[in-house]
Amino acid sequence: MDAFYASIEQVDNPEYRGRPVIVGAQPGSRGVVSACSYEARSFGVHSAMPISEAFSLCRSGIFVPVRMHRYQEVSRLIMRIFDDFTPLKFQISIDEAFLDMTGTDKLFGTPKKTAEKLKASIREETGLTASVGIAPNRLLAKIASDHNKPDGLVEIKKGTEIDFLDTIRLKDIWGLGKKTLKTLQDYNITTVKQLRTLDLPTLQQLTGKSGGAFLYNASRGIDPGMYSGERKTKSISSETTFSTDTKDKESIKHILLDLSDQIMFRLTEHGYKSKTIFIKIRYTDFTTMTAQTTLPHPVRTTDEIFTTALGLFEKKWDGVSSLRLVGLGVSSVEVKKLPDQIQLFMDTEDQKSKVEKAVFSLRAKGSRVTKASLLNKEARFNR
Amino acid sequence: MKFTCNKDLIIKEISIAQEIISSRNSISILSNVLLEADGNTLTIRATDLKVGFETKIPVDSTHSGSTTVYCDKFLSILRSLPDGDIEFSYLDDNRLMIKPLFNKIDFKLKSINADKYPELQNISDDKYFQIPQKEFIDMISQTIFSVSDDETRYYMNGVYLEHENNTLSMVATDGRRLSFMKTPSNAENVTFDPVIIPTKILQLIRKLSTGEGNLSLAVNENNIFIKFNNQKLFSNLIKGQFPNYKRVIPETQEYTVEVQRVALIEALKRVSLLVEQKSRRIFITFLENTIILSSEESEIGIAKEEVSCSFIGPETTIALNYLYLVEPLRVIDDDTIIIKFTEANKAITLVPTTDKGYFHIVMPMQLD
Numbered sequence: 126m127d128a129f130y131a132s133i134e135q136v137d138n139p140e141y142r143g144r145p146v147i148v149g150a151q152p153g154s155r156g157v158v159s160a161c162s163y164e165a166r167s168f169g170v171h172s173a174m175p176i177s178e179a180f181s182l183c184r185s186g187i188f189v190p191v192r193m194h195r196y197q198e199v200s201r202l203i204m205r206i207f208d209d210f211t212p213l214k215f216q217i218s219i220d221e222a223f224l225d226m227t228g229t230d231k232l233f234g235t236p237k238k239t240a241e242k243l244k245a246s247i248r249e250e251t252g253l254t255a256s257v258g259i260a261p262n263r264l265l266a267k268i269a270s271d272h273n274k275p276d277g278l279v280e281i282k283k284g285t286e287i288d289f290l291d292t293i294r295l296k297d298i299w300g301l302g303k304k305t306l307k308t309l310q311d312y313n314i315t316t317v318k319q320l321r322t323l324d325l326p327t328l329q330q331l332t333g334k335s336g337g338a339f340l341y342n343a344s345r346g347i348d349p350g351m352y353s354g355e356r357k358t359k360s361i362s363s364e365t366t367f368s369t370d371t372k373d374k375e376s377i378k379h380i381l382l383d384l385s386d387q388i389m390f391r392l393t394e395h396g397y398k399s400k401t402i403f404i405k406i407r408y409t410d411f412t413t414m415t416a417q418t419t420l421p422h423p424v425r426t427t428d429e430i431f432t433t434a435l436g437l438f439e440k441k442w443d444g445v446s447s448l449r450l451v452g453l454g455v456s457s458v459e460v461k462k463l464p465d466q467i468q469l470f471m472d473t474e475d476q477k478s479k480v481e482k483a484v485f486s487l488r489a490k491g492s493r494v495t496k497a498s499l500l501n502k503e504a505r506f507n508r
Numbered sequence: 509m510k511f512t513c514n515k516d517l518i519i520k521e522i523s524i525a526q527e528i529i530s531s532r533n534s535i536s537i538l539s540n541v542l543l544e545a546d547g548n549t550l551t552i553r554a555t556d557l558k559v560g561f562e563t564k565i566p567v568d569s570t571h572s573g574s575t576t577v578y579c580d581k582f583l584s585i586l587r588s589l590p591d592g593d594i595e596f597s598y599l600d601d602n603r604l605m606i607k608p609l610f611n612k613i614d615f616k617l618k619s620i621n622a623d624k625y626p627e628l629q630n631i632s633d634d635k636y637f638q639i640p641q642k643e644f645i646d647m648i649s650q651t652i653f654s655v656s657d658d659e660t661r662y663y664m665n666g667v668y669l670e671h672e673n674n675t676l677s678m679v680a681t682d683g684r685r686l687s688f689m690k691t692p693s694n695a696e697n698v699t700f701d702p703v704i705i706p707t708k709i710l711q712l713i714r715k716l717s718t719g720e721g722n723l724s725l726a727v728n729e730n731n732i733f734i735k736f737n738n739q740k741l742f743s744n745l746i747k748g749q750f751p752n753y754k755r756v757i758p759e760t761q762e763y764t765v766e767v768q769r770v771a772l773i774e775a776l777k778r779v780s781l782l783v784e785q786k787s788r789r790i791f792i793t794f795l796e797n798t799i800i801l802s803s804e805e806s807e808i809g810i811a812k813e814e815v816s817c818s819f820i821g822p823e824t825t826i827a828l829n830y831l832y833l834v835e836p837l838r839v840i841d842d843d844t845i846i847i848k849f850t851e852a853n854k855a856i857t858l859v860p861t862t863d864k865g866y867f868h869i870v871m872p873m874q875l876d
Binding site for chain 1: 657658659660661681683684685686751752756786787789827829853855869871872873874875876
């Protein structure tokens with residue numbers, strides 16, 4: 126999707142259209158830009174930029190808060206549209222997915238025709254534009270989709286992979302990060318073509334075993350198989366920066382509960398399991414600490430995450446210094462569904478888990494059911 | 509205090525004491541073992557406050573008295589000494605001298621005064637009742653492996669002991685499987701509410717028991733007490749509500765399968781090699797007079813084995829955690845066992861062919 130968060134704001138608020146929209150913290154606070162519209166990008170604003178900098182670059186910008194709830198709602202709608210096209214969908218982020226269209230030409234026509242239909246469906250149902258890349262594999266499809274944003278449609282036909290790759294910059298290769306780019310530059314490799322002249326052992330010597338293999342394959346248009354199966358999420362986490370530093374335990378507890386709720390929702394939504402819970406705290410002076418613990422069984426409820434996280438927090442926090450940020454997450458997330466063991470007894474945690482699953486599934490359908498103690502936050506969201 | 513004692517005799521008791529003493533890093537009076545010589549008897553005591561141990565051994569004592577020493581080092585010293593008799597004497601400077609007879613070795617261990625040592629929990633003698641050691645050990649062995657190690661379900665971290673209608677029974681469960689054994693009790697006048705016993709004390713009982721004669725048992729609200737000949741143990745109990753286990757014991761089950769116990773264990777061991785190690789799911793299929801054990805097809809491969817049995821009924825496949833099969837099979841004391849089941853998502857029961865008062869219930873896993 127193109128400038129996903131900002132575009133949703135422009136659809137929901139027609140008066141924002143054609144104007145620089147910056148989603149994130151409010152100017153004057155000290156958060157960062159989460160996303161911005163293409164109009165804002167022309168001012169030099171980009172995501173992760175401190176909001177103060179964005180404001181000085183683009184004083185005419187419309188600064189709006191993040192409405193994650195709404196973006197997730199739109200995301201689910203788009204993912205459902207994808208489902209109408211193929212059951213073989215691999216969602217890789219809130220606004221990106223791979224669709225395996227192998228063998229669907231009888232149904233939808235040529236790949237290009239299919240992509241046009243897909244874009245039209247998305248536009249019709251959400252008012253948003255999407256950029257589509259068509260290619261024989263995922264690596265190239267991703268590169269192609271980024272090639273002509275916004276509202277792009279780029280097809281790399283079988284047999285033309287190398288020709289296409291030679292037209293793009295090294296840094297456009299998906300998965301090739303800043304550090305590798307710098308390493309390659311140090312060895313005077315600045316184009317994809319140059320990269321392809323090096324054999325596998327040499328590349329591995331320069332950039333390590335797996336890095337070398339990746340470069341060798343990617344420069345030849347071969348998918349290194351990063352997303353060749355299910356997505357392997359290692360951890361799920363979320364964090365909150367306080368608007369002003371705080372040492373008020375009640376408000377910190379409140380944030381921890383909110384984060385626990387978010388994490389449990391995401392675990393439940395995907396059917397993932399995790400036994401390991403970690404917290405992160407950052408003091409005013411940016412000293413950052415983490416702590417983690419592993420339970421004997423996968424977490425079942427928000428309460429369980431919250432109680433565990435609170436225990437970790439109480440051990441880690443000195444109790445007197447102000448905090449700038451708290452974060453919470455689960456790691457070693459098991460994405461493969463393990464067969465369920467039938468229980469002899471239902472304990473209270475299992476019962477709570479059942480109730481919570483029901484609540485979460487309502488929420489996933491757009492309902493605003495939430496914990497009473499988190500109601501204030503919901504009110505803030507819908508302001 | 510001064511006494512002489514044979515090395516092996518005292519090591520045996522001190523090593524039990526050391527097992528009880530809390531292994532925490534900080535050293536305190538609880539890291540010490542109490543020694544008390546009185547006449548020709550040495551009393552040894554150890555406790556971590558949750559579990560306590562007292563034993564009496566015969567010694568040659570010339571001066572009565574008592575003291576406490578750091579048990580860990582005391583045991584290491586005793587183990588290092590040559591075989592034979594050792595003389596222990598309490599010196600005026602608060603130290604215990606350990607000196608093997610006819611050797612030029614002497615250790616002086618700092619001590620803490622015995623009156624600082626915590627009292628052990630006690631119960632009056634008339635509360636004790638007798639039970640054959642073998643019966644009690646069997647009960648422990650048949651149940652202890654089913655205890656949950658999930659500390660958040662602390663009330664399943666021990667074995668449930670119940671005494672009603674002249675029957676003593678033990679139950680253990682981790683919420684997915686359950687083991688039960690009962691034995692007739694002739695302690696007619698003894699009554700106590702059911703209690704949950706931590707596994708540490710049960711393992712100690714198993715270790716101390718000779719398997720012959722009786723042991724004495726007493727239970728009150730907070731503790732369990734056990735007496736062997738010259739050894740006494742106590743342990744705190746787990747406070748909590750044990751699940752209503754009677755409700756989950758199947759009243760009747762549709763089908764029974766009789767099979768050689770060892771043959772089934774061996775087959776399980778082989779097939780489990782290729783079972784997915786996280787879920788440990790194995791498939792057990794009952795056909796006419798045949799059991800088929802199989803693993804899931806994985807990246808590594810697949811395993812399948814047939815075991816003959818006596819069974820007549822519809823073909824049924826049940827998915828189970830193989831450990832939940834192997835563990836009870838290991839302790840069932842019979843050549844042949846009976847597996848009872850009704851259908852794929854209901855509990856199965858494992859019992860010896862001849863009734864011995866125990867059974868094991870296992871909940872299946874999802875088939876797909």
